[in-house]
Amino acid sequence: MGLDSMLRGTMRINERGHLEIGGCDCVELAKEFGTPLYVFDELLIRENCRRYKKAFAQNYPAESRVCYAGKAFLTLAMCRLVDDEGLWLDVASGGELFTALQAKFPPERIYMHGNFKTEDELKAAVRNKIGRVVVDCMEELERLDSIAASQNAVAEILLRLTPGVEAHTHEYIRTGQIDTKFGFHIENGVAFEAVKKALSLKNLKLRGFHCHIGSQIFEIEPYRIAIEQMFSFAAMVRSETGFAMQELNLGGGLGVRYVPEDDPPSIEAFVAAICDWVKESASLLGFELPSLAIEPGRSIVGEAGTTLYTIGVVKEIPKVRTYVSVDGGMSDNPRPALYGARYFAVVANKASQTPNKIVTVAGKHCESDILIRDIALADPEPGDILAVFTTGAYHYSMASNYNRFPRPAVVFVRDGKAKLVVRRETYDDLLRCDQLVD
Template sequence: MRAHEAGAMHGDIGDRGPGWLRPPADVNALVPQLWPRQVERGVDGALTVAGLDVRELAAGYGTPAYVLDEDDLRSRARDFRAAFPDVDVYYAGKAFLCRAVVRMIAEEGLHLDVCSGGELATALSAGMPAERIGFHGNNKSVAELTRALDAGVGRIILDSFTEIDRLTALARERGVRPGVLIRVTVGVEAHTHEFIATAHEDQKFGFSLAGGAAAAAAFTVLDEGVLDLRGLHSHIGSQIFDTSGFEVSARRVLALQAQIRDARGVELPELDLGGGFGIAYTTQDDPATPDELAKRLRKIVDSECAAENLAVPHLSIEPGRAIVGPAVFTLYTVGTVKDVDGLRTYVSVDGGMSDNIRTALYDASYSATLADRASTAEPLLARVVGKHCESGDIVVKDEFLPADVQPGDLVAVPGTGAYCRSMASNYNHVPRPPVVAVRDGRARLIVRRETEEDLLALDVG
């Protein structure tokens, strides 16, 4: 929602009804912070990305399709590298991963975090240096850990005592000493959706700080002497705008660092602050720049290290969706437009919850705009919905579109680079969309569209 004029709408309308909002001054206007950096309207009103008309993309690749502005992704990666020059910046593989993106982030000097054997396989197959990979996950299998050890993965983030035992046995068998971090659950409440808040005590990730499990895990690894304990890791959640949570988290993690030093005489050399920095999905979102984040986080770490008389460790951060999320929009074709007794207008597109589950899963808000033309029609408050047999199949809860929106029009939804393709499904046996990268006026397919043949190939019955 709220794709257009900044300040035209306020808050998440939720159940307040469509009359609560006032229309934008210009239904064709784009708010730059919501779109990839090279998206604009052409002289005839159609959207272009890196100089390429979206009508050409629709004609060549079909819809729905995820459209990646490659230079946008690369420039955001460079922005974080420049803002954090002495910090390891980890791209979130779970947000979106394919071999082309692995190569992009590797070329831009980023590290990569993965959390499954499939993500690890994708990273290695694309040539990502194993020493720049961090392996997350609360239930890594023996096979996954074995592959990580054999590949020489740089950091394995330990998540349970079972995993400590498992990895210790595997490392001892192979005569290797992998670098590991202890994931610490710091008890910080991130101001985000409960499903993506990951540092409160009652959840599946990490070792509890308050209960003493985090200290016990560190002592176990140090006393065993097989794994190379490099430091501590904390991640308080995702889509976070307020850095105050990082201040509390850093204070608690560095206090544990001091406790380990005092108990074992070891000052761990690394600290991963996590990240999960927020992006703008609507005009109500105001994310900090990488430079602002770097300034705040460095101040926090310097202050807390001084308070604990610790040397400032080598830092890592995990920006999460902040690199790929804004770099992608999804392009749809309108199939039907339905007015329901004057209560609401439903604009149905040829995708839906199978290519973007976040609205249904997290009550996430998105924006949208008419993409293939400009319009002089009055703004119409509409709900953009999908084609699936589910009443919760909503892409954009409320958005002003031109009143003359009609079947065959193209609609674009920005901010879909993170967790849309990676969480996509085949609900109703709908094939998943392609990912098309655009650069310098040229498009290339980096993930092809699934076909019905692909679906049937797995059906061996």
């Protein structure tokens, strides 16, 4: 397994032996836009959106909603693309909501998340009549009801529940277990108290329940357990209060391929499985099929993104290691340092050549700034362009100005054309909020 298993969407090795994405030669992209550079395969993003929608249409007879998780990657252009494809949008901050609204994304197709939504964020959600606020705690129920009352509005809500399900993924990106900052716990009775509270508030309209069990998940089985838990809770609520769940949102979490040996489920297999389990639970407990929503982010944009770097230094330590240093690193991809995330790469201008040298790819920042350990590359030299795969999710959105690095540009590529959707920051941009104090 190697490069062939990592080529996705419109990626190919062209006649010059260079990596090509969306009909654009990556070496030429680096020349035109500079490096580091985030490159997104627009057609692959659109294809993934359509695969989700088609899978639901084939497997679920009731209403379904595919809500793109904006936290993975959100820009004005991405909002427009998501709208074009008819998806809903999941935002998790005032900034993400502002971006969506500036892009003219329909507010009625927006979900808002967050374990602590500020007063201003909740006011903006109500003022703009967004589709759903996913409420995370008791205090938020009261604040949101008060804000809605002050605007003479009724806010439609879901309650985020913690089903006590642990997905087998990195401990930092598990969210469905008991010990988590998110949501109302089912096991300790707090979730039921939240339902009663929500039903008593005049300016809130409870529609149903939400859960999210984690990210970068390869095993679908935990979703079955979560679905059974959610329906069991919904049945108890119906029995005790008469409220029948109308909507069920199962969050996101489907994993993607970062290295050749990764083997995530397909979008189609994932959707088919959760639809079957929802139908089974609904039938068993006598529920009409709820409106079913999921919130994929990584599985829509992750593999559509590639980061291009310029190799600057090749440092060989005899009998120890060869370091290949590139012109980016932790500031454009903090995930290796945060999660121990693994990546695959190729020398874009030597993509047809056999990888013949084991190296470690290092960034320009501190001692922990190692992007990839012990990868085979084709004779890397200063000036070569390194392409790191599967950098579409949580890279641009987590990029920083660490060491006063300007953040990279972002381009969408399609049909041989590259569209600049985020310009590269300049040194002047780094100072735009600074104030000199005498």
